[in-house]
Amino acid sequence: MMWPASQASKILTFLLLVIVVYCICMDTFLFLRIQNYKIEGFDVTTNVTQETSTIQQSRNLPNYEDVTWVPCTINPLCHPTVKALMVDHINHYIYGPLCAIVDVGLGISENWLFITPNMISFFHVLVAVIGAKLLTCPNLAFRRVAIVLFQIRMFLDDLDGHVARERKHIKGERSDVGSLGYWVDGICDLLGVIAMMIGITLYLRNNPPRRGYKNTPASTLPYHQLKEINSTEDIEKDHSTDNGISYKTKVTFQKIAQVICLFSGQMVLSSLAWNRYIDIYQDLLENCTEYDAIRRETMFRSGKFFFTSAIWRIMNPHSYLHALSLAVFCDKTWWFLKTVHYTGYLGLVVAVGTSEYFIDNIRAYVLNMVDGR
Template structure:
């Protein structure tokens, strides 16, 4: 029989593996759906430009006619630019759950007093409660805080779903500049700030430890708190000069630096992600010309990979990874390990995306067939 701690670790690892497998499987289905079935945004071009192509006749099939999961809860039915760039957890798990909850409670139809902006404001209060729980020394209490933050992210998905349902918009879409866009963004910002403040307060009260192993005792900072390695179980006065693990508190300055560096990554990720959603929506969904070119480019492997990159690096993915780290009590390890490399990956993604955008623009204007 496994100890409870080992069983808990195994269960968390098993759930994580299953979620990753599920997301990869859904990404594969999404790619096949884009390739082989009609897309509403480009239906005009499909009907008028590719009528003689056997491939086009296959692609003219409606996905709703062949799928057995209703499109009201199926995240693959309406592929849009934003749908291709939303993180995996929100798109494949929270999205369908929001649709199911909406159908069950008929929020969009009957609960008209429950506006999207009201839902957005509600998850701010949940974030405040969750942030308070994150400051507690007990891991179980901090895990409850993470559960509340996941509920906050679920409600963040729900407000967008309700807004689209009431406006009869099919598929994910950002209405840049609208009141709902700004309210949702501000509420999201408050929620993220609350989470980071909760983590900061916890580290301020219970600083992480920085260990020294096999270091000369005379070189160690004795004025700081020391903890001997449990396996060695020796008092300082009777310890040998080497071979002991001393763990000292990380300074408040170092904690602030790491928190700021990670927060900066989320800001950079958010700005870039929202910018590219707007750019791609203008390129593929808001234009009136080059219908054939837009369809071919939208279905290209390059575009799918470009959006997949931001599915992984968008701010919601950051929050999910951070939530997992808090849940398994590895928050400091995560923040410290990505404080620099995260910027490298984000800047590389920005440079690659800027380069690809010019190629996509040229492809939209020059593509005239399905090759």
């Protein structure tokens, strides 16, 4: 152990509480920023199809850059985009600003031109492979080091996108769908996730969890009784001794593989749906300049869109990885996988259903000129 279990539990609980409160506050500030300040990408001053009062109201909104005390180079609230509203909280509010700070401090985008975004993507696959090897270790300390490496991998995943946008002078999070960088980034992310799941699978295979419990602490039993229990734990039925010991068989590898496959299936579906809706929302609200700018901006500012995107901030594949990483770090891997391997699909159904409904709402309002306020 790197520190006493009780102390580690208190520290982790406190840090988790701080992060949750921080993310809730940042979500609130993001919503207020969208509602009360100008948003780049909606050229309402040249659009004359809407009421003059609406145009004048949009013109009079102040620039967020003029009032914020945090420089926009590191401020995740400065340039709200469709993708920014759908990126998970950790990447958007923690790793994103850290990437900007590292880039400003080291000058990667401007001075280290020989380091390409794709090179960063390939490097974080190597980090993931090392982390996957450590995940197979029975020692919890090594597995915690592995989780630190996987968090570094996620940071590097953010960094490659940040460097690419800086060199193309793109403000805010955006997906360049179909480009070489888009596919390289996606494939490297996939390889990193596969490495993590293989590491967890091998660990659970070599250290299968128990289906049961012991009423008496093992430390109080004589050695010969512990040896007898360990030699009979793989039987198929419950067994009780005169000392009040109750236990069951180890979880079979078939069951382990089934749970991991179901969890992995959630991640695949989450990734496909998340990328699909980013692409659709970008086309409807940001990329199609021939559509009415006022109506696109109105939909982007709407509470309905903020709520819909908030669901994907929780249900996107990066959030799955952060939750799994926390479970491994706390030595609750099997408990977490068993808890969500079915129930997680319900959350995906809600997210997809809400998004499909809202897409129809956007199209009706933006394309067919049906009032969707």
